[in-house]
Amino acid sequence: MTAAELPDLPPGRLPRLPQLPRRVPVRQVLCLVPLLLVTVAAVQHRSVLAQGFAHLTSAEWPWLLAAAAATCLTWVAAAFTRQGAVVERLPRRRLLATQFAAGAANHLLPTGLGASAVNLRFLTVCGVPLARSSAALALYLLAESVARLTLLAVLFLAFPDALRLGALLPAGAVGPLLLGVGAVLVVAAGALVLVRRLRTAVSAFLRTALSEARSVHARPARALALWGGSLAFPALQAAGLVAVGRALGLPVPPAHMALAYLAATVAVALVPTPGGLGSVEAALIVALVAAGGPAAVATAVVLAYRIITVWLPLLPGALTLGALVRLKVI
Template sequence: MTRTIRRVLCVLPPLLVTVVAVRHRSVLAEGFAHLGQARWPWLLAAVGATCLTWPAAACTRQGAVLERLPGRRLVVTQFAAGAANHLLPTGLGASAVNLRFMTVCGLSAARSSAALALYLLAESAGRVALLGALLLACPGALRLGELLPDGAFGPLLWAAGGVLVLAVGVLAGVRRLRTAASSFLRTALGEARSVHSRPARALALWGGALVFPALQTAALVLVARALALDVPVAHLALAYLAATVAVALVPTPGGLGSVEAALVVALVAVGGAAAVATAVVLTFRVITVWLPLLPGALTLGVLVRSKVI
């Protein structure tokens, strides 16, 4: 039975890639068309920045646990996890792959989950910190009124507050859930204290958490230069970080569709021409999502077959 499940899991990722590609074939066709109009040195640099995101993610993952994880397999797993992330709702694919990898490496389910939570916290904090720094450095560069419809902020805030209150109410009312949450919190806090008692681990965790979104941002900036989008570098970075922070709340597979829309709006909001901004976003998504997607899915199948995950 287990062998049959593994065989299915080996074949499933490429099949999902095919389904996703067919559903987004118009975006793919337009994105690849823009590649022919771009300046290739800038595009190659963008590809290089994208490739560096996987070692950066591996560095952050290693910083979230005390045990030394196998380096090469960790980097390859991040490449495969990226493909899984684009095939399942945002964050779920990569989280599942990395949870499985850590348990195979000998960590308990509780400690693997705590390490995952610490990673997600660090990655989110790093992205928000970079966004905050750019907002302070470039006040007024991003016209938030163009990103959110009039009167949208209030309902969003109320919705977030409602979800938080509901979650607290459920935990308070269901003893078993409350006990499980308390146990997980104790484990997570213990892991965080242990990691931060080791300077090398803390540096890997927080350094990687800053480098990872910085490399993603650099890839967009390089694509913008390849297509001659006339927007300052700091404004491009601000647009990318603002769009990705907003899209993190939208549970679509890898942000497919929502990322493209948010990025175009954000680039226009910092002064880019709509037509060129659309071309930049489509080209950027081809380089960062579509080109690695099939190799990543095949790598995921190999890792499942070889029992690395």
């Protein structure tokens, strides 16, 4: 607008400038992303949801309530483990809410990236430096993996005939899998040797991680929370499957069902699907059948179990995630 185009106004008054459109805050948009992802996932798996809810209607409700209680306790166990991975005292309620929200994020993004991103952001907001937050995340993942493999090994040694582990992998898949893992290790080692900046970054991260691990284990309360929570987390998950199996009358001993669960989750740990959707169901069904369960009942148990542990908490978890983003907790 030029001076000649200005309207005639009384002295002392300025012309009203046109209002610019208000920008939508990015944080408000991010609050809606989890809900959108939940809707997309539900539409894609609507047949699984329908079958799972149909099986729940014919189950014994006391056992289903026990499965739901075990599922809720997994978030408590995760909160203990997260607290045990850092020296600083984290706010308890926010930590527990973050684990609930991280569970939803974990089922919407591949290979645990959702939960890792949520917890990494939570730690940095709590004042833990990024390097130490990353080290705490790595320590958590290591402790959870060691605990899960330890429980699997103990149950397998106690019940060596309970499960045929070969049934969890297709015929001839072991060789290519080992070759793939070996190739990844060789490429990673070559990159570390050839790329100096990468080698420096990895060395710095390892030094930070080792220092953080020493600091945590120097405090008995933190070490107990870390390893106690790491052992309780997969144990509670397996207990949930056992409860659903009892609710639907699966003719497999509880210890064998727990062994089948641990073996199936370890087998699909490297499959890059959101929350293991699809891959976990298939592996669990195969594992339960390998443990002696009828295929039809095993399928019903797995679908009902995934309804309780994944789909029922998914919407409230996504709402909690959006609320935490809006409140700047993460």
